[in-house]
Amino acid sequence: MRTIPTSFLLFLLLLLTACQSSTMQRGKIAVVISTLNNPWFVVLGESAKARATELGYDAVVFDSQNNTSKETEHFDNIIASGFRAILFNPTDANGSIVNVKAAKDAGIPVFCMDREISQRHLATCQILSDNFSGCVALGELFVQRVGRRGNYAELLGLVGDNNTWNRSRGFHTVVDNYPDLKMVAQQSADFDRNKAMEVLESILQAHPQIDAVFCGNDAMAMGAYQAVLAAGKADKIAIFGFDGEADVLKAISEGKIVATGMQSPALMAKYAAELADRYLKGDRDFSQKMPIAVEPVTRENVNQYLSQPE
Numbered sequence: 001m002r003t004i005p006t007s008f009l010l011f012l013l014l015l016l017t018a019c020q021s022s023t024m025q026r027g028k029i030a031v032v033i034s035t036l037n038n039p040w041f042v043v044l045g046e047s048a049k050a051r052a053t054e055l056g057y058d059a060v061v062f063d064s065q066n067n068t069s070k071e072t073e074h075f076d077n078i079i080a081s082g083f084r085a086i087l088f089n090p091t092d093a094n095g096s097i098v099n100v101k102a103a104k105d106a107g108i109p110v111f112c113m114d115r116e117i118s119q120r121h122l123a124t125c126q127i128l129s130d131n132f133s134g135c136v137a138l139g140e141l142f143v144q145r146v147g148r149r150g151n152y153a154e155l156l157g158l159v160g161d162n163n164t165w166n167r168s169r170g171f172h173t174v175v176d177n178y179p180d181l182k183m184v185a186q187q188s189a190d191f192d193r194n195k196a197m198e199v200l201e202s203i204l205q206a207h208p209q210i211d212a213v214f215c216g217n218d219a220m221a222m223g224a225y226q227a228v229l230a231a232g233k234a235d236k237i238a239i240f241g242f243d244g245e246a247d248v249l250k251a252i253s254e255g256k257i258v259a260t261g262m263q264s265p266a267l268m269a270k271y272a273a274e275l276a277d278r279y280l281k282g283d284r285d286f287s288q289k290m291p292i293a294v295e296p297v298t299r300e301n302v303n304q305y306l307s308q309p310e
Contacts, residue, residue, distance in 0.1 A: 027084040029057040029276060032074050034091045034115065036063040038191070038219055040243050040265055041089065044113060047269035048087045055277045057084075066158070066190075068095040075099040079106045085276040086110045087269070092160040093118045109279050111272040114265065116162050120288070125275050127268045127290045131166040131242075132173075134261040134294025138240055139174030141259045141296055142214060145238050149180040150211035153203050155224060157191040157216040164188075167216050167242055184210060189220050196223030204231050212238040212258075218245040221257055244297060244305065252302045262295040262305060 029052045033045040045061045052059035062078070064071035071091045078086060079102060086103055088110050090096035100110045100122045109124040116126045146152065154171070157164035175181050184207040189196035200213060204227065213228070215221040221241025228237045234256065241248050244262035251257040275286060297305055 026056045026280075027058070028082065029059045029273070030074075030078045030083045030086045031059055031061045032064060032071065032078070032086055033061060033089045034064050034071075035066045036061075037065070039247075040218070040245055040263075044089060044265035044269050047266040048113065048273055051270045051273035052087065052276070055273060057277075059273075064091045066091055068092050068099075071096060072099055075102055079103060079108060083108060084280055087113060087272045087276060088123070089113050090115045090117055090161075092158070093162040095160060097122065109276065111276050111279075113268045113272045114163070114263070116289075118162065123288070124279060125272075125286060125288055125290060127271050127275070127292065129163075129261075129263045129268070129294050130291045131163050131261075131294065132170040134263075134296070135167045135170030135242065136173055137294070137296045138214070138242065138259060138261055139171040141298065142171070142175060142212065142238075142240055143178060143181070145258055146181065146212045148178045151182050151184045151207065151209060152212040152214060153185040153187075153200065153207065153210055154183055155196050155199060155213060155215045155220045156186065156188040157220070159188050161191075164191075164216055171214055189215075189223065191217045191219055193219040193223040193226075196220035197226045198223075200224045200227035201230070204228070204233075210237060212240070214240045216242060218243040218248040218260055221248055221260065222251070225251065225256055242294075249297065249302055249306050252297060252299055253306060255299060259296055259298045262297045264292060268292055 031045050031048045033041050036042050049059040049061050062074040068091050097117050097119045103110050112123045112126040116128055185203045187199050189199045213224045215224055218241040221239050224239050228234050238258045240258055241260040248260050
């Protein structure tokens with residue numbers, strides 16, 4: 001039986017120690033996500049963690065559970081624990097400002113992903129989908145499908161999230177040009193699937209003759225579909241979403257949902273981790289805000305997205 005030379009074992013040990021030391025020297029990066037109770041944000045968080053790990057950092061994911069107080073606890077812990085950077089998906093555009101400021105005061109750069117905070121020059125960079133333009137495109141598809149006359153409802157996301165209003169404004173930039181397209185209800189469902197189903201059920205009781213529902217994200221679009229299906233109106237009410245979640249892409253391919261806006265959580269997360277790495281290595285030459293294009297997805301082009309990896 002051949003034995004492995006002691007010198008070779010020592011070499012392997014030294015190599016392993018060097019690799020571990022390299023990671024330890026780069027330090028820890030925190031990934032703070034608004035909620036992990038939504039598959040889209042799970043992809044965002046796990047993608048950020050994976051890319052930061054590839055770059056040699058010890059990455060830890062924190063779930064704020066859509067609660068700014070919980071988010072503050074995470075930031076206090078992160079600041080006290082010596083993390084070098086934060087990849088951040090804010091819970092609230094205004095409520096999260098104090099946490100980003102605390103990190104900046106502690107010398108920890110913050111890179112916002114998907115959602116922004118309302119105050120400028122606190123976050124090192126904000127990597128955001130172009131929500132407004134994406135929903136302008138969806139508004140045009142909405143008019144094409146519904147026509148210039150009809151009744152519709154709008155399901156808003158979290159009222160404290162700028163994405164909610166950027167999406168709504170983009171949509172209304174188009175549809176408000178058609179006065180016979182009447183919004184009979186506009187209500188928040190907090191980006192939540194179950195709440196969207198409940199909200200739309202109530203709307204349908206008050207306004208049974210609606211032609212379409214515009215939803216501020218795909219989770220709400222799926223909830224809306226469940227509501228119209230239960231009401232026996234799945235073939236009469238057109239539903240629009242936003243995000244590009246896998247279950248909505250499948251629903252579009254099956255003709256259950258009309259369209260969505262394709263965001264890329266994995267791409268935003270990758271950019272955030274890479275910018276943090278550049279910043280920590282001394283490269284500060286990048287914009288404070290980085291918009292990522294949103295592509296409209298319909299039954300005509302959904303197959304190209306269904307065939308792509310997550």
